[in-house]
Amino acid sequence: MTTSFKEFAELCRKVKNTSRRTEKTAIIAEFLRKLTPTEAEIAARLLVGRIFPEYSELTLDVGFSMIRNALANISPQALLFEEPVTIEEVYQILTKIAEAKGENSRRRKERLLTSLLSRLSEAEREYLIRSIFGEVRIGASEGLILEAIAKAVNTKLDTVRRAYMFLGDLGDVARIALEGGEEALSRVTLTLFRPVKPMLAEMSYSIREVLREFGNIAAFEYKYDGVRVQIHKKKDLIRIFTRRLSEITQSLPDIIELVRRNVNADEVVLDGEVIGFKDGKPIRFQDLVKRVRRIRDVWKLIGKIPLELRLFDILYLNGKVLVDEPYERRWKLLESVVKDKNMLAKRIVTGSVEEAERFFEESISEGHEGLMAKCLKSKYTPGTRGKNWFKIKPADTIDVVIVAAEWGHGRRRGWLSDYYLAVRDENTGEYLVVGKTFKGLTDDEFREMTKKLLELKIAEEGYVVKVIPKIVVEVAYSEIQQSPKYKSGLALRFARIVRIRYDKSPEDITTLGELKKRYEMQFRYKAKVF
Ligand code: AMP
Numbered sequence: 001m002t003t004s005f006k007e008f009a010e011l012c013r014k015v016k017n018t019s020r021r022t023e024k025t026a027i028i029a030e031f032l033r034k035l036t037p038t039e040a041e042i043a044a045r046l047l048v049g050r051i052f053p054e055y056s057e058l059t060l061d062v063g064f065s066m067i068r069n070a071l072a073n074i075s076p077q078a079l080l081f082e083e084p085v086t087i088e089e090v091y092q093i094l095t096k097i098a099e100a101k102g103e104n105s106r107r108r109k110e111r112l113l114t115s116l117l118s119r120l121s122e123a124e125r126e127y128l129i130r131s132i133f134g135e136v137r138i139g140a141s142e143g144l145i146l147e148a149i150a151k152a153v154n155t156k157l158d159t160v161r162r163a164y165m166f167l168g169d170l171g172d173v174a175r176i177a178l179e180g181g182e183e184a185l186s187r188v189t190l191t192l193f194r195p196v197k198p199m200l201a202e203m204s205y206s207i208r209e210v211l212r213e214f215g216n217i218a219a220f221e222y223k224y225d226g227v228r229v230q231i232h233k234k235k236d237l238i239r240i241f242t243r244r245l246s247e248i249t250q251s252l253p254d255i256i257e258l259v260r261r262n263v264n265a266d267e268v269v270l271d272g273e274v275i276g277f278k279d280g281k282p283i284r285f286q287d288l289v290k291r292v293r294r295i296r297d298v299w300k301l302i303g304k305i306p307l308e309l310r311l312f313d314i315l316y317l318n319g320k321v322l323v324d325e326p327y328e329r330r331w332k333l334l335e336s337v338v339k340d341k342n343m344l345a346k347r348i349v350t351g352s353v354e355e356a357e358r359f360f361e362e363s364i365s366e367g368h369e370g371l372m373a374k375c376l377k378s379k380y381t382p383g384t385r386g387k388n389w390f391k392i393k394p395a396d397t398i399d400v401v402i403v404a405a406e407w408g409h410g411r412r413r414g415w416l417s418d419y420y421l422a423v424r425d426e427n428t429g430e431y432l433v434v435g436k437t438f439k440g441l442t443d444d445e446f447r448e449m450t451k452k453l454l455e456l457k458i459a460e461e462g463y464v465v466k467v468i469p470k471i472v473v474e475v476a477y478s479e480i481q482q483s484p485k486y487k488s489g490l491a492l493r494f495a496r497i498v499r500i501r502y503d504k505s506p507e508d509i510t511t512l513g514e515l516k517k518r519y520e521m522q523f524r525y526k527a528k529v530f
Helices: 005-017 021-033 036-048 064-072 087-099 106-120 122-132 140-154 155-169 170-187 207-213 252-261 287-295 297-300 327-337 353-365 443-453 512-525
Strands: 201-203 216-222 227-236 239-241 269-276 307-317 347-350 370-374 385-392 395-407 418-426 431-437 456-460 462-465 472-477 479-482 490-493 495-501
Touching: 005 036, 005 087, 005 443, 021 036, 021 140, 036 087, 036 140, 036 170, 064 106, 064 122, 064 443, 087 106, 106 122, 140 155, 155 170, 201 207, 207 353, 207 370, 207 385, 207 395, 216 327, 216 353, 227 252, 227 287, 239 395, 252 297, 252 307, 269 287, 287 307, 287 479, 297 370, 297 462, 347 353, 353 370, 395 431, 395 443, 395 512, 418 443, 418 472, 418 512, 431 472, 443 456, 443 462, 472 490, 479 512
Parallel strands: 201 385, 431 490
Antiparallel strands: 216 347, 216 370, 227 239, 227 269, 269 307, 370 385, 395 418, 395 462, 395 472, 418 431, 456 462, 472 495, 479 490
16 A cells, blocks of 8 residues: 555645644544555654654755756646655655765756656645745644654553654654554663764753752752763774764764773763863864864874763663663762763762852863753653753853844744844944844744834845844853854854843944953863864
8 A cells, every 4th residue: 555645745734724733633643544654754754844864864955946946847747647656755756866966966856856846736745845844834743743643553642752752753653653553662762872862951040940949959060062972882882973863983083992991881871072172171162073073084183182071971781771760870870880080070969059159160160161950860861851951051141233134934934033143343333243043032022123123124135134233132142153254253152132232222232352352261261272
């Protein structure tokens, strides 16, 4: 039995046209139930606007202009002669498009896309294109699809959710559900050399609040500004994965060596952060990334940027999955397998706000980002950002003026929602861009901001509306980086609007000189390599 893409498009239309969640779930469950496991795998991803699993190296690289060209090249009669396209065929052709590399690859991609689109009806095209752009807009979230999968195979939702936690991919969950139902799903667990998404933290600016949340005692660890790694080891075979689950073993021979020499366990999965030091200070993130992304001639950089490891969790040890063990016990096990204690994250366990604050200052003055607060009793929940881990960072803010804005898409369609932020060059009076952000405003503020910016409009080019520099916003950021992209030479990392400063005028904002000073200040504690 094969299912056509037409049936999939019809499903999407139906789901879109019902507003009730339970009905949406029921319709999707009914559809999935009739599919083969492979079809269900493909359909589950398409429904949330994904073609390939997140851990896959494949990317489509199909942009708006390619779609436009492909649509323009379709001959009007094309549909009349073709067999209906199946879901599987669509997936196979998309895979071919993703695999087209090298010379003429754009042409080949476009040709494949044209021939695929020419075999689809208008409605089918619409949903394919929506999936490609990751905006299906039928009101089916990941959570809803998980419910539909549970319903389709008559399984407890918890079993499906737990399988998803380990697999990190809706397609894989759907396939396994259809292949083996509840029994197969409940067998899904953490296995060696199959990385899981790391556990994440929420933000907090207050140690006191964190302690209250955790029942007046918590572990506080240094928060290192490095690259998150998950290390899988079986005897001498060691492989390393990033937080997005791609493998970076090749780039880290020195870390492999460290693990081989210092980790005393036959089979283990460890969670930690890779960092680098120069002259006793942690090196800045952008230099570190250069080193970690390097695949060829890694040895050339090893001397220049030696790496170190700070481990903070253990998920698996000698055949036993540890994610359901409390943090405190996992830490003890971690300690017991790591010979060199320098390789562990620096930490204290305390209920005292003062002691934790002192520890925070210590972390900052050593050039790290702040602290991670962890609840002693908490489980390790892969892929989720919950209230068991809190990151505590100092908030650094500056005042900038908005000089341009982009029209938003998705949920922010109709609003000018992505803002170009500028500081003032005190020598020329010019406003120079130092970053962009769409973070921090409420819906009401977006609406109001859109109205105000349109009143200040100077010109519109494509998506970008240039405006008279008038509206001042206070933005928080995590770091100032050098930037070849901006004339200012500097860029804010992770900028987020804290508030709109109607009380300030563009003359009052942070100057380029001040920003440069702040940039240099970072190196009181941090080292530059390049
Ligand atoms: P953020 O990227 O700001 O959401 O902060 C979470 C990240 O901090 C994690 O993904 C890790 O890469 C990093 N990190 C640094 N030190 C620690 C630590 N001690 N425990 C957990 N995560 C840490």
